[in-house]
Amino acid sequence: MARTQAADYEERREAIVERAAELFAQRGFLGASVSDIARACNTSKSLLYHYYPSKEDVLYAVMASHIDRLVEDVESVESGPGGADERLRRLLHLFMEHYVGAASRQKVLLNELDNLPDDKRTSIVARQRRLVDAVQKLLVEADPSLAGDKGRARARTMLLFGMINWTGNWYDPAGAVKPGEIAEMALEMVLRPVGR
Structure with missing residues (x-):
């Protein structure tokens, strides 16, 4: 008879993902x-396997839960009001809020992709590309000079x-600078580069 x-x-699945994200961020996937x-979940291995068939499935759940939230951010901004500058501003603020609130998941997403099976890695990479393409589209709308230079737009x-993804490595949520200020700094650097 199947287990109910x-x-x-x-x-419980979410609690496992949260604890695993912390462990993977601290020790790496191979070290946990x-x-x-x-x-860490105060449970048995057999019960853990009831929720996730393998350690790789837990890793995928950590990454997918985080990147899906970021894709939701993109979708909410794409369909929202305002010009490209304002939509990009809103998106960076959302990203920073989620990066700070899920620093372990962000670190795992950035560092452990190679430990996923090919099909799961392909799924995560496709969602990452979705994020990059959406941000690039907003940047080109905000700065039309990039429209004719795809290489410069992608760079x-x-x-x-590169500026925002790694904030989890150095940012102190209890510090003087708030996530929204980081978002504004990044926006200023990318839309109004020094010397322009």
Whole structure:
């Protein structure tokens, strides 16, 4: 007879993802065992496998839960009002809020992609490209001089992601600078480069 699903099944899955994200961010995917995840969740390995069939499935859930939130941000901004500058501003503010609130997941997304099976890695990479393409489209709308130079448009887009993606490595949420200010700094650098 198949095991029935607990009433709090989804909450337990999310708790596993949260603890695993913290472990993977601290130790790396290869440095955190299934036993470590189970211990962090105060559960058994066998119960953990009830929720996720493999450690790779847990890793995928960590990444997918984070990147799906970022894709939702893109979709909300794309269909929203305002010019390209304003929509890009809103998007960067949303990204920074989520990066700060999910620093472990962001770190895992940036560092552990190679540990996913090919099909799952392909799925995550497709969503990453969706984010990059959406931001590039907004940048080109905001700065039409980029329209005729796809190489420069992509370079500026990737520089923007380079600025914000790694904030989890140095940003202190208790510090004087708030996530919105970081978003504004990044926007200023990418839309109004020094000397322009």
